[in-house]
Amino acid sequence: MHFNILTIFPQFFDSPLDCGLMGKARDRGIVSTSLINPRDFALDRHRSVDDRPYGGGPGMVMALQPLLRAVNSISSPGRLVVLTPQGPIFNQQTAQELAGDEVITLVCGRYEGIDARFGELTGAQPLCVGDFVLNGGESAALCVLEAVTRLQAHYMGCEESTQEESFASGLLEYPHYTRPREYSGKAVPQVLLSGDHARIAAWRREQSLTATRRCRPDLLEHTELSPQDIRYLRGQSRTRLGRNLYVALVHWPVRTKQGEVAAVSLTNLDIHDIARVSHSYGLGGYYLTTPLQDQQALAARLLDHWRTGPGRKANPDRTAAVQGVRICSEIQEVVEHIRQVTGKEPWVVGTSARDEGGSPCSALRRRLEEGPVLLLLGTGSGLAQQVMDQTDEILRPIRCFDAYNHLSVRSAAAIAVDRILGDVR
Incomplete structure (x- = not known):
């Protein structure tokens, strides 16, 4: 899978792309990246990529022409994605959808945003990673890049890991424990030591349901629940x-x-x-x-x-x-x-x-x-x-x-x- 990343700060990605599982995936050819700087496509001597907004107001707006030239320079841009607060919220379902593409181009905005005509002219897909303010789209692009690439075959090493993580099933993940069996009066739940895999699976499902209902009840509305799940939730005491x-x-x-x-x-x-x-x-x-x-x-x-x-x-x-x-x-x-x-x-x-x-x-x-x-x-x-x-x-x-x-x-x-x-x- 290949990612083109349009950013005026390409150095922002140096460390994240080279360390951990992402670095190993690039070394093994599971994922590849190209960094394209819109400043390289500005025509003035200052390599300007922004200008004052029409109608007045604070800040600057990313100009249309350098971004369009940068996109047009890519031989195979694939799906074009703009990181912007105006887009739908990025979630695991979106990540799974994007994971099926061979090429994705991520456009990182800066300043007060990008000239609105960019989306109209390119048909770029807007995406928002959350209801908060960032300095630019680079951090958001990293979220998308990592969430999508970890769904690629052989990225994780253990394919079951991606199936049991939070949001993979629509629920938050169950709690995990490791050695020691007891610490400071806190013991590992006995069911996890039983060796009974059916009981352990049932316990983990119940813990996921409990955590989701307590912390992210909105997820339950979009999660496929079995009759047994519903009976369990119904039996819980009300808050x-x-x-x-x-x-x-x-x-x-x-x-x-x-x-x-x-x-x-x-x-x-x-x-x-x-x-x-x-x-x-x-x-x-x-x-x-x-x-x-x-x-x-x-x-x-x-x-x-x-x-x-x-x-x-x-x-x-x-x-x-x-x-x-x-x-x-x-x-x-x-x-x-x-x-x-x-x-x-x-x-x-x-x-x-x-x-x-x-x-x-x-x-x-x-x-x-x-x-x-x-x-x-x-x-x-x-x-x-x-x-x-x-x-x-x-x-x-x-x-x-x-x-x-x-x-x-x-x-x-x-x-x-x-x-x-x-x-x-």
Whole structure:
């Protein structure tokens, strides 16, 4: 496999290309590299490769002509890849795709970036190695180069190594141990000393699943899981993240369609469906808030039907879901109850389908690491402004980038809870 690397700092690659497995692979002809400096294709006496940006602003932009001449000088450029923040995130799947190419040309940007017409004229594939800022594309190019070349035959020496590494199966790798068997009171897990290869394989798979769920739950969404994997994950105890999230369905003060502030009636489906969402995701609690005595009595009758009445025998799953529902007169009563249960003041978050701006669901996940979060869901036409003004934060609407944004509150609750927690429960 051959890599062409376009860079204004070719010396950056001297040591990484010559040491370790990469150096051995080059010596054995498994991989070869060519370094092309765009400065060699500049026409002025200063060998300039950058210029000031049109429209003003700080920094400089890599000029189009030297880069195009550099690319055109390559007899076989193969796949053209530009390392840029504008590209999709590079991952193991991308590495496996690139590993099938015979020639890849990596273009390393510098300064404020490359003239946008370069990609349009060459059809180069953009790639980003992560959501962080680098001095240039050289470090990113090394990540791509190493991830791709280690997938080549005979690169690793032991071909099984590439199959059992982190991300190879879509999961993080299991923990490894070596001698001594015990150190400072920490012993190697007994299963690894058993000699039972089936048990060891099962243990390692479970450890990979556990580590992935704890550290990178987003990977589980794209990983093929067996029924046994799913049963194992289901049997694990839930983390405090889910227990730190509380939901309150607010029936007063809310807005009517005419924009007035009012109290609205409870809805049977809202009670049941949000209760099932809360139970499925292991939330700390689900509250119904209404100051109306007749509505509180109605809610109590509905809940008693499933908790202790005929519904308990007819549908025990529904019984389990509504056990955690609590009726309160107002939001402040909910806040006080959470404070008593957790010993901490909850972070109160308002929701709205209106154009309120607000924070993404991922921001609430970070809040859950610190303590309890109370998510307020408005009935009617949404929470009244006086409620929104008293919240600590407002959640971004579910369909904030589309013109139609009229989900039912139970649908919005399910989507929001899943976006906040996902598979981290």
